[in-house]
Amino acid sequence: MHTTLVLGGYGFFGSRICQALASNKAIHLLIGGRDVVQAQTLASKLSLNTDQGIAIDAHAPDLAQRLKALNVDTVIHTAGPFQGQDYSVARSAIGAGANYIDLADGREFVAGIAELDSAARDQGVFVTSGASSLPALSSAVVDRYLSRFSRIESIRHGIGSGARAPGLATMRGVFGYCGKAFSRLQAGRWQTTRGWLDLTCYRFPSPVGARLLGSCDVPDLVLFPHRYPDVHTVVFHAGFASPLGHLFVWCVSQLVRMHLLSSARPLVKPLHTISQWMEPWVSDKGGMFVSLEGVGIDGQPLKLDWHLVAAQNHGPHIPCGASIALAVKLARGDKLPHGAMPCMGLLTVEEYLAALQGFDVREIPA
Known part of the structure; x- marks a missing residue:
């Protein structure tokens, strides 16, 4: 064995x-x-x-x-x-x-x-x-659709979680870069953004629906430009099932950005406790998306959107x-x-x- x-x-x-x-x-x-x-x-x-x-x-x-x-x-x-x-x-x-x-x-x-x-x-x-999920599943999705493109120029992807709060170690990792600067490739240039800012709204397919998302520092941002050399934009966002919870993290990230708070990590434990307490009142559904844009094999512009949706708090x-x-x-x-x-x-x-x-x-x- x-x-x-x-x-x-x-x-x-x-x-x-x-x-x-x-x-x-x-x-x-x-x-x-x-x-x-x-x-x-x-x-x-x-x-x-x-x-x-x-x-x-x-x-x-x-x-x-x-x-x-x-x-x-x-x-x-x-x-x-x-x-x-x-x-x-x-x-x-x-x-x-x-x-x-x-x-x-x-x-x-x-x-x-x-x-x-x-x-x-x-x-x-x-x-x-x-x-x-990153980069194993995200790259597998891109690889699956490579043959439909003569050139992939943009990879935008993201995850909207369900109610189930991850472990403390995971939360310490993802909240460690709240408001902190990191680089990502956008429009052919390495540009600076900040963790959990760059607020956007993405509409997942039913039953997930619309979610607030923020920019996150993940391995794909540096790995994908090397794996897919024609790409000039690689962007990743993530968000929480609770809009209020996401806006709270956005506010904390702004305080870190303005140097009014050195780090969000001291808040991880109470946030974890609150997340567990709120779980019965928050959506148990989550999703992942990968959006690819570029030029198809026919020479015409091509955009493909792939999704994964989960319910019953099975997203973790x-x-x-x-x-x-x-x-x-x-x-x-x-x-x-x-x-x-x-x-x-x-x-x-x-x-x-x-x-x-x-x-x-x-x-x-x-």
Whole structure:
């Protein structure tokens, strides 16, 4: 059996990944984290042996030795936030001869994973970062429609979440850049914008509807211009199910922009509590869109809009699709490239969404 360790396995995304992998007969699942009681409790809930829940510190200096002792074949790292992390976990996995997958959403973290390429190739292991909605699913959507364009010039995409608040680590990551400057390619020039500002309204297909969105710093902004060299605009926005909640974050971001507040991070914990309290009164529906513009193969202007909509608060399962699909591929012996790379070109849209079967997640193709 293929031993797969999910670090942060009882967390917000980790528990969802473990739920999907627990019944796979080709996988010996280990649920890892610093709290062995939580790990073993989840193992019991998933009808696993309690010893499949283990105490392990993702950042311990002896992590590589632990992974070797456990005979781990693949590590799935979900213990964010990844902004500000180094590659110690990935290096430990490589040192132990294990494959490595993470759900990182930090721009520099995902883009920089290629610095481990030589070490991963030498060990003959597969290492990827950003196995999540961005860039794994977003790039798969673009790749699917490439053949309909002679030239893609603009990629505008975004996510509107449902009511379910993500984990504290995820919130610390996304709110860390509230009001902070970052660059994105727009009209052929690298321009500066600020996190959660650039307020816009996007109308998702039913049942999601109109959502307020703000600009976010994501890996796609730097990865897509290299992957799709004809593109002159790459823009990403995200927003919350509650308009009032989104406007509150917009106001906080303005205070950071004006240097009246140094960072939004001290507000994360109370905001997380409030979000959980408000959940029953906020829409349980969310969505994702990818809009492509350019020149079609007939030489005429072409615009395509792809959507994914989720209900019943099943949206948080979407970021887990890539790691689930890749873990299944590795367990059944599919050939994945040796080396270290951002998670692009590794999954089709169909493979990604197949990992989400059973949830209220629906694709609306372009």
